[in-house]
Amino acid sequence: MSEPAPRAVIELLDVHKSFGPQQVLRGVDLVVREGTTCVLMGVSGSGKSVLMKHVDGLLSPDRGTVRVDGENLADLDTQGMARVRRKLGILFQGGALFDSLNVEDNVAFPLRELTRLPEREVRARVDRVLALVGLEDAATQLPAELSGGMLKRAAFARAIVMEPRILLYDDPTAGLDPLKTQSVAEVILTGKHQLHATSLVISPDVATAFQVGDSLALLHEGRIVEHTTPEAFRDSRHPAVRAFLHDWLARRSRHAGPSSADAPIPG
Numbered sequence: 598m599s600e601p602a603p604r605a606v607i608e609l610l611d612v613h614k615s616f617g618p619q620q621v622l623r624g625v626d627l628v629v630r631e632g633t634t635c636v637l638m639g640v641s642g643s644g645k646s647v648l649m650k651h652v653d654g655l656l657s658p659d660r661g662t663v664r665v666d667g668e669n670l671a672d673l674d675t676q677g678m679a680r681v682r683r684k685l686g687i688l689f690q691g692g693a694l695f696d697s698l699n700v701e702d703n704v705a706f707p708l709r710e711l712t713r714l715p716e717r718e719v720r721a722r723v724d725r726v727l728a729l730v731g732l733e734d735a736a737t738q739l740p741a742e743l744s745g746g747m748l749k750r751a752a753f754a755r756a757i758v759m760e761p762r763i764l765l766y767d768d769p770t771a772g773l774d775p776l777k778t779q780s781v782a783e784v785i786l787t788g789k790h791q792l793h794a795t796s797l798v799i800s801p802d803v804a805t806a807f808q809v810g811d812s813l814a815l816l817h818e819g820r821i822v823e824h825t826t827p828e829a830f831r832d833s834r835h836p837a838v839r840a841f842l843h844d845w846l847a848r849r850s851r852h853a854g855p856s857s858a859d860a861p862i863p864g
């Protein structure tokens with residue numbers, strides 16, 4: 598007998614969202630199960646960030662249901678929402694560290710603001726996560742002194758210092774060169790293997806998606822038109838998936854030269 602599927606941690610059911618006349622989400626169904634990493638893809642402007650903002654409650658749906666860790670966000674008051682938010686580690690584009698604080702004070706910030714942990718424990722936790730992301734030697738540096746890849750890792754350290762069970766990454770590789778993109782992929786894999794977190798990752802980069810995703814989803818014209826394993830995604834016959842993968846390969850080959858045009862999609 599096959600094992601039962603892990604429980605749903607992030608659930609969007611028939612979610613609709615419009616801004617004025619613009620219907621961005623038109624009935625999104627998406628379930629991310631415990632301990633898995635789902636990568637959400639879609640062309641620019643398809644609504645990926647809007648979808649993610651429904652998971653952390655920054656936006657609420659016009660219609661439909663959003664559940665996080667079993668709780669319907671529509672039923673929560675401010676305190677309930679704060680309780681759910683504490684389960685989330687969020688990494689947005691840009692990372693957004695405080696410029697005037699060094700790395701360790703940036704990472705310690707949520708612990709000092711949101712908990713009453715003694716300073717000794719704060720330092721111990723900060724040291725632990727900095728080691729996890731390989732930044733133990735950069736603890737006293739200011740954000741301006743860090744490379745792009747180090748900034749991402751510092752932002753990740755801050756996002757995980759509260760030991761969230763759910764991680765949301767909004768395009769963490771945006772604007773990074775391939776080497777740094779690789780270091781972000783490693784960060785996402787750290788979240789999965791070391792923290793056993795449930796993750797939703799927005800990544801327009803298909804190579805990263807195949808590297809980190811247990812499942813891949815495509816948002817197209819306001820709906821999730823495919824959500825499946827990387828292998829099945831690569832072989833999908835859905836026209837929107839074919840077009841999306843085709844466009845990505847074409848862009849990549851233009852960028853890297855003709856030899857990569859026939860390269861298979863990783864996975």
Ligand SMILES: Nc1ncnc2c1ncn2[C@@H]1O[C@H](COP(=O)(O)OP(=O)(O)OP(=O)(O)O)[C@@H](O)[C@H]1O
Nearest residue numbers: 616621639640641642643644645646647648768801
């Ligand atoms: N608060 C808002 N008010 C009005 N329109 C919005 C708002 N947030 C997003 N939109 C619109 O919703 C659409 C989807 O935006 P979204 O940022 O989710 O796209 P995306 O798929 O994440 O794009 P990208 O890959 O370029 O980041 C866009 O047309 C955007 O202008």
